Amino acid sequence: MAKKKINTQFKILAPGGQATPAPPLGPALGAKGINPGQFIQKFNEATKQFGGKIVGCIVTLYDDRSFDLEIKSSPASVLIKERAGIEKGSGLVGKESVGSITRAQAQEIAKEKMADLTAADLEAATRIIMGTARSMGVKVEG
Numbered sequence: 366m367a368k369k370k371i372n373t374q375f376k377i378l379a380p381g382g383q384a385t386p387a388p389p390l391g392p393a394l395g396a397k398g399i400n401p402g403q404f405i406q407k408f409n410e411a412t413k414q415f416g417g418k419i420v421g422c423i424v425t426l427y428d429d430r431s432f433d434l435e436i437k438s439s440p441a442s443v444l445i446k447e448r449a450g451i452e453k454g455s456g457l458v459g460k461e462s463v464g465s466i467t468r469a470q471a472q473e474i475a476k477e478k479m480a481d482l483t484a485a486d487l488e489a490a491t492r493i494i495m496g497t498a499r500s501m502g503v504k505v506e507g
Contacts, residue, residue, distance in 0.1 A: 369427040373397065377422050378440070381415025384408050399424070399432055411436055419443045421481075437481050441497045444474045455502020468507035471495050 375397065379390055386394075386401035394401045404424075411434055412420050421437035438444075442454065449464035468491070475482070475490035484490035495505045 369429065369431070372426045372428050374423060374425045377424060378419050379408065379412075379422065380417045381412035381420040381439075382409050383417045384412075397424075397426060398430055399426060400430075404432065408434060415439070418447075438478050441474060441478060441494055442501060444477065445494070445498050445501060445503055448474065449498075449503050451503070454500075458500060458502045461502055462504050463502045465504040465506050466498060468495070468505060471498065471505055 377390065377393070384390055384405050386405050390405070391401040394404050408422065412422075418439050420439055423435040423437065425433045425435070427433075445466060446453070448466045448470045451464040453463075455461045455463045471494045472487065472491045475484075475487060475494045478494070479487065479490055482490045482493055484493055498505050
């Protein structure tokens with residue numbers, strides 16, 4: 366079988382298992398030449414276990430207008446906000462703290478994201494997550 370020629374590759378963030386072809390996702394997909402209905406059906410099937418949590422996805426579009434999905438884990442900021450129980454990060458990082466997580470929670474997030482991070486080991490991945498939390502105005506205790 367001949368190898369398909371890649372036309373373009375792009376990233377999207379959408380709620381796992383609950384994506385709809387409504388804006389902003391549908392028009393963005395249509396502009397790239399992807400049938401939004403087909404994409405949404407395939408994406409929701411592949412991400413139904415996430416149950417509405419924001420999920421990253423790399424979409425590879427081929428010249429014959431077919432596409433492949435590579436599902437990634439949720440962004441670290443989404444996981445941190447979920448664990449800290451906050452709606453959004455701080456607008457005044459360094460001056461205002463909006464919540465806190467424990468080092469153990471940061472380590473759980475690092476384990477979940479390990480495949481998507483460039484860390485050599487779990488300790489390095491945990492430090493990456495702790496840095497992300499601090500940059501959001503979330504304190505890391507412990």
